[in-house]
Amino acid sequence: MSSPQGRFADAAALLDGQVLTRAEAHGKHLFHTFGRDRVVHVHLGLYGTFDEGELPAPEPRGLLRLRFEGETHYADLRGPTACELLTRAEVAAIRDRLGPDPLRRDFDPDRVYQRISRSSSPLATLLMDQKVISGVGNVYRAELLFRHHLDPQTSGKALDKGTWDAMAADLVVLMKDGVRKGRIDTVRPEDDPRRKGRPARRDRHGGEVYVYRRAGMPCHVCGTEVRTATHAARNLFWCPGCQQG
DNA sequence: GGCTTATGCGCAG
DNA sequence: TGCGCCTAAGCCA
Numbered sequence: 001m002s003s004p005q006g007r008f009a010d011a012a013a014l015l016d017g018q019v020l021t022r023a024e025a026h027g028k029h030l031f032h033t034f035g036r037d038r039v040v041h042v043h044l045g046l047y048g049t050f051d052e053g054e055l056p057a058p059e060p061r062g063l064l065r066l067r068f069e070g071e072t073h074y075a076d077l078r079g080p081t082a083c084e085l086l087t088r089a090e091v092a093a094i095r096d097r098l099g100p101d102p103l104r105r106d107f108d109p110d111r112v113y114q115r116i117s118r119s120s121s122p123l124a125t126l127l128m129d130q131k132v133i134s135g136v137g138n139v140y141r142a143e144l145l146f147r148h149h150l151d152p153q154t155s156g157k158a159l160d161k162g163t164w165d166a167m168a169a170d171l172v173v174l175m176k177d178g179v180r181k182g183r184i185d186t187v188r189p190e191d192d193p194r195r196k197g198r199p200a201r202r203d204r205h206g207g208e209v210y211v212y213r214r215a216g217m218p219c220h221v222c223g224t225e226v227r228t229a230t231h232a233a234r235n236l237f238w239c240p241g242c243q244q245g
Numbered sequence: 246g247g248c249t250t251a252t253g254c255g256c257a258g
Numbered sequence: 259t260g261c262g263c264c265t266a267a268g269c270c271a
Contacts, residue, residue, distance in 0.1 A: 028252095028253070028254090043253080043254080044252090044253080045252095045253050045254070045263075045264075046251060046252070046253050046254085046263085046264075046265085047251080047253090047263085047264050047265040047266075048253095048264085048265085049265080049266085062265095063264085063265085078264090078265070078266095079263095079264050079265045079266085080264085081253065081254070081255090081263070081264080082254095128253095130253090130254085137252050137253075138251090138252055138253085139252055140252090184252085212252090213251090232259090233254095233259070233260075233261095234253085235251090
């Protein structure tokens with residue numbers, strides 16, 4: 001580990017040359033343990049990225065916040081919202097306020113359902129609330145609601161347990177697939193537009209999706225124009241034809 | 246080169 | 259509810 005700069009420089013002297021002993025993710029929060037118990041908390045936010053490559057690593061250029069070096073490869077962190085050295089108590093405080101994470105072995109869909117079913121907030125809000133469930137972002141929110149035919153404005157209270165169980169299982173599969181492939185694909189093979197002679201949509205989010213960022217384009221399933229609206233300061237996308245549940 | 250946009254989220258008011 | 263953080267890519271001129 002080397003090279004924190006700017007407002008992330010505080011931890012540099014304590015960490016430079018230390019060995020990474022553990023790396024863990026809870027939702028969108030990353031925890032890197034160095035040595036016995038020095039934990040660096042990283043949150044990528046909107047812009048953060050890790051750029052990986054084979055050694056030798058290039059000379060640090062621009063605002064490089066953190067560099068990991070292994071035997072053969074390096075990873076450079078740029079643009080994170082958070083990159084800070086935390087105490088155990090601070091790490092615990094962050095994790096205590098995070099809901100279950102579908103990518104973790106301890107994922108507990110029933111705990112998520114308890115919160116959803118008590119709330120009159122729309123599902124679009126609840127799925128983005130990291131206290132309710134962690135790790136689901138704007139893409140998975142839009143795509144999950146589509147795949148389960150749910151109007152994003154549906155109240156949490158109106159969601160039945162059976163539907164949630166199917167959604168939770170679906171999330172686990174979709175998110176694990178996303179980790180494996182490094183991109184988000186949510187379109188079932190039978191709905192794939194390439195099979196129907198329409199051009200596939202692929203952008204730097206990588207994958208094939210039903211509604212995310214497809215406003216004004218025809219739904220892959222019913223042809224209705226995909227709609228968009230600003231919901232709690234984030235872009236929400238849905239198909240009014242397919243999502244009436 | 247400038248402008249717009251974006252997978253998130255904490256904070257002020 | 260709106261702003262600020264902070265970076266890269268895509269688009270336009």
